[in-house]
Amino acid sequence: xxxxxxxxxxxxxxxxxxxxxxxxxxxxxxxxxxxxxxxxxxxxxxxxxxxxxxxxxxxxxxxxxxxxxxxxxxxxxxxxxxxxxxxxxxxxxxxxxxxxxxxxxxxxxxxxxxxxxxxxxxxx
Amino acid sequence: xxxxxxxxxxxxxxxxxxxxxxxxxxxxxxxxxxxxxxxxxxxxxxxxxxxxxxxxxxxxxxxxxxxxxxxxxxxxxxxxxxxxxxxxxxxxxxxxxxxxxxxxxxxxxxxxxxxxxxxxxxxx
Numbered sequence: 001x002x003x004x005x006x007x008x009x010x011x012x013x014x015x016x017x018x019x020x021x022x023x024x025x026x027x028x029x030x031x032x033x034x035x036x037x038x039x040x041x042x043x044x045x046x047x048x049x050x051x052x053x054x055x056x057x058x059x060x061x062x063x064x065x066x067x068x069x070x071x072x073x074x075x076x077x078x079x080x081x082x083x084x085x086x087x088x089x090x091x092x093x094x095x096x097x098x099x100x101x102x103x104x105x106x107x108x109x110x111x112x113x114x115x116x117x118x119x120x121x122x123x124x
Numbered sequence: 125x126x127x128x129x130x131x132x133x134x135x136x137x138x139x140x141x142x143x144x145x146x147x148x149x150x151x152x153x154x155x156x157x158x159x160x161x162x163x164x165x166x167x168x169x170x171x172x173x174x175x176x177x178x179x180x181x182x183x184x185x186x187x188x189x190x191x192x193x194x195x196x197x198x199x200x201x202x203x204x205x206x207x208x209x210x211x212x213x214x215x216x217x218x219x220x221x222x223x224x225x226x227x228x229x230x231x232x233x234x235x236x237x238x239x240x241x242x243x244x245x246x247x248x
Contacts, residue, residue, distance in 0.1 A: 037193045037207075069161045069242045073197065073228055081205075083161075083226050083242045098246055100224040102207050104197055118193045118207045122222050122246055 008070035008082045011105060011112065016063040023054050029114045036117045049117070062089040064096070079106045079115070088121070098122040132194035132206045135229060135236065140187040147178050153238045160241045173241070186213040188220070203230045203239070212245070222246040 018025050030036075030046035037043070043052050065086040073081040082103040087096035104116035142149050154160075154170035161167070167176050189210040197205040206227040211220035228240035 033199065035195050037195060040191065040193065042195075066247070067164065067244050069164065069244065071159050071161060071166075071240045071242065073240060075157065081226065081228060081240050081242070083224070083244065085224055085244050085246050098222065100207070100209050100246070102205065102226050104205060116195045116197060116205050118195065118205070120191050120193065120207065120209050122209050122224070123190070 004070045004072060004080055005068075007080065007105075007112070008068055011082060011103070012065060012068060012084055015103075016065065019053070020062050023056075024050060026050060026053055030117075031108075031113050031115075034114050034117070036119070038119050039121065058090045060091050063087075063099075064089065073104055077107065079104060080112075081105075085122075128194045128196060128204055129192075131204065131229075131236070132192055135206060135227070136189060136192060136208055139227075140189065143177070144186050147180075148174060150174060150177055154241075155232075155237050155239075158238050158241070160243070162243050163245065182214045184215050187211075187223075188213065197228055201231065203228060204236075205229075209246075 027046055027050045030049050032045050034046060034049060035044050036049045038052055043049050063086055065084055067085045069083040071081050073079045084101045086099055088099050089096045100120050100122055102118045103114050105112040106115045151170055151174045154173050156169050158170060158173060159168050160173045162176055167173050187210055189208055191209045193207040195205050197203045208225045210223055212223050213220045224244050224246055226242045227238050229236040230239045
């Protein structure tokens with residue numbers, strides 16, 4: 001599963017770098033049919049998703065990926081499931097928060113878009 | 125998404141009750157094409173998956189689900205993505221471990237089987 005892991009690494013590097021530097025640019029990764037579940041709230045479509053992400057109430061954020069797993073998510077289409085766990089540093093707070101995030105990526109030409117995105121903070 | 129959430133709840137109730145009481149019975153949920161990623165190790169097929177799960181070195185285990193999210197994972201098939209975070213109590217240890225687990229469920233007659241299963245412990 002080398003290729004899938006490489007794609008997952010490339011995707012998450014791009015996603016979190018963009019999130020941490022200019023969240024509005026994440027719009028290129030979503031489509032009208034994309035679904036986000038953010039801390040249990042369901043949000044659908046690129047516009048609503050980007051509005052949610054850009055409206056999050058912090059000035060500075062940094063994602064640190066701890067684990068990354070990828071698996072094919074369809075026997076017929078080259079879609080994949082990407083599972084991330086990691087730490088979220090918000091506004092230089094010295095106590096990072098643990099998070100889990102899942103992406104289901106669907107091929108779109110030579111690239112991928114996010115069909116499913118599920119984000120959760122993990123409290124101890 | 126009421127139905128999907130109800131299915132996810134029913135599935136995870138069954139999965140974790142079975143895991144915590146008689147792990148070998150989880151074989152009914154996997155197929156030869158099922159994929160498990162267990163702490164980063166890829167395992168494929170019902171036999172290898174059940175062997176892995178039943179061989180885990182603890183006598184007593186209890187899963188406590190903290191969050192549960194579900195989304196459709198295909199526009200054409202009634203498959204779904206289930207994301208769980210929670211606590212794992214092993215052998216009555218008083219310090220539960222945090223875990224994240226993702227299931228992709230595929231319809232199979234009137235029920236579902238697990239196509240993808242990704243499990244990770246979350247260390248602080």
